[in-house]
Amino acid sequence: MNIEEERFKYQTDYLKKNPRACFWILQKLRDNFLDSFSQEQRVSIACSNNHSLRVKILCDYFSSPETPISLSSLISEWNEIEKKTKPFQWIDIKNKDQVYWFYMHIRRKINSNNYDFTAITDLVHMELSELYYIAHYIFDDWSSSQESKELLQIKMKKNWEQKKYRDKVKGKKVLNIYLESKVKDELKKLAKENNKTITDFVENLIQKEVKLVNERKRREENINKMNKNRRPLLGKDASFSPPEGLFNLPKKYR
Structure with a gap:
């Protein structure tokens, strides 16, 4: 394996371990160099809805020596962005409510009209990880100062904590009591x-x-109902009359 092959292997291993970087690099190529992809590769890009597929697309694309931009330069550009944009580590990628909130909040706070995700037609049925990486890409690619990005992250975390608290106390009332x-x-x-x-x-x-x-x-209630429905042995107005002649029997039989 020569130096170039070793470098390419190192870079592809880096992409495999860094889904956020992989998403960003593929999206950058799609936005700026889509014409350099073959028709088959374009179809794959349109259907790239998981990390493994994105890695495969990039590996196939950069295995050709005639790309308009090198993978090394894109990784370097990404590294500069990564220094300025820390990941949203408090986002639980398995928490559906939180990921949906994260996505919608990012799109509201950042002018996302420039981001065309035409392959995304139904957010409801999309994998949560995909929705997370889309939102993170919009944030990563946001051309704002590092201070502005950090401030937005702080505000978003605070807003999420407030939302959690509101959801938790919804329908509840305060009760003040004194205990020993x-x-x-x-x-x-x-x-x-x-x-x-x-x-x-x-x-x-x-x-x-x-x-x-x-x-x-x-x-x-069941016991009272049973007692109420129980039939007496004798009627309410019934009286007992001994058989005729009972008390006229000889004394020895009485």
């Missing part, structure tokens, strides 16, 4: 042992008690 210090300490201990917050633990206790009360009421 010892009781409060015991409550904290019980909540911790059950891996719950104090609020969640108290809610759980109340829900259990409500369930027990309702079950007890149902049992009592």
